[in-house]
Amino acid sequence: MGCSAGILALHLARDVLNVHGNSLALILSMESVAVNFYKGDTKSMLLSNCLFRMGGAGALLSNRPPLQVRACPHRQDPPRGQQCRLLLRNAAARRPGPHRRITQVAGEALKENMTAVGKVVLSYWEQVAYVWGGSVPELRKGMEHFCIHAGGKAVIEAIRERLRLRERDVEASKMALWRFGNKSSSSTWYALAYLEANGRLETGDKVCQLAFGSGFKCNTAIWKCVSPPRIQASNV
Numbered sequence: 001m002g003c004s005a006g007i008l009a010l011h012l013a014r015d016v017l018n019v020h021g022n023s024l025a026l027i028l029s030m031e032s033v034a035v036n037f038y039k040g041d042t043k044s045m046l047l048s049n050c051l052f053r054m055g056g057a058g059a060l061l062s063n064r065p066p067l068q069v070r071a072c073p074h075r076q077d078p079p080r081g082q083q084c085r086l087l088l089r090n091a092a093a094r095r096p097g098p099h100r101r102i103t104q105v106a107g108e109a110l111k112e113n114m115t116a117v118g119k120v121v122l123s124y125w126e127q128v129a130y131v132w133g134g135s136v137p138e139l140r141k142g143m144e145h146f147c148i149h150a151g152g153k154a155v156i157e158a159i160r161e162r163l164r165l166r167e168r169d170v171e172a173s174k175m176a177l178w179r180f181g182n183k184s185s186s187s188t189w190y191a192l193a194y195l196e197a198n199g200r201l202e203t204g205d206k207v208c209q210l211a212f213g214s215g216f217k218c219n220t221a222i223w224k225c226v227s228p229p230r231i232q233a234s235n236v
Helices: 004-017 046-052 080-083 102-121 124-133 153-162 167-180 182-198
Strands: 024-031 055-062 085-089 094-098 145-148 206-213 217-224
Touching: 004 055, 004 182, 004 206, 004 217, 024 182, 046 055, 055 182, 085 102, 102 124, 102 153, 102 206, 102 217, 145 167, 145 182, 153 167, 167 182, 182 206
Parallel strands: 145 206
Antiparallel strands: 024 055, 085 094, 206 217
8 A cells, every 4th residue: 555555544444433333443554664674785776765764653533523525536557556666676685666657657646636636625616627727626725734745855846836735735744754754654644743733723624635655546535623733832
């Protein structure tokens, strides 16, 4: 599932909560570089060692009150998508690594995903404008906050430009990357924690979690703030 596993797990948690009433579901997202740490001297294969960091996050969900709106589009693109995450080998070792086509495939997956999300969060006239214009919907008109996968500064900037977001909209993701590195599937939760700690969330605000994963996957979760979290001075 790659770096999108944290968002994909929400779907499983939803199904569990639909079956078991008055229950809690705990989602744990983490990254461990120990298994795939590369010990060779090929520069192109050292990227994962420099980019990823060990860490994780937990999210506790409840079916009280139930989640109301979801968009779960599925993109199936085996030939090119699977090539974006390969198990690379050389004489020294092997490790999973990104492929040079990842930018192109990610852009296509992002457009398809955001189109599906736009049907849920955007007004009727915004959707009409998309149909006539054909570009990626301007999601900022339907959501207040964004938690983008902190896979790298270039990745965050590319998504910001593609979705026509402001610098403030990607601040949480950039800060998560700067302070903690690429935490893989838990990176969007780190970004959400940044918004909470800085008092950005208000009642009624919508938050978009956007994650990418191998396969190739682009997954989105839309949250609505029912009450602002308590700000703790020690939580910085």
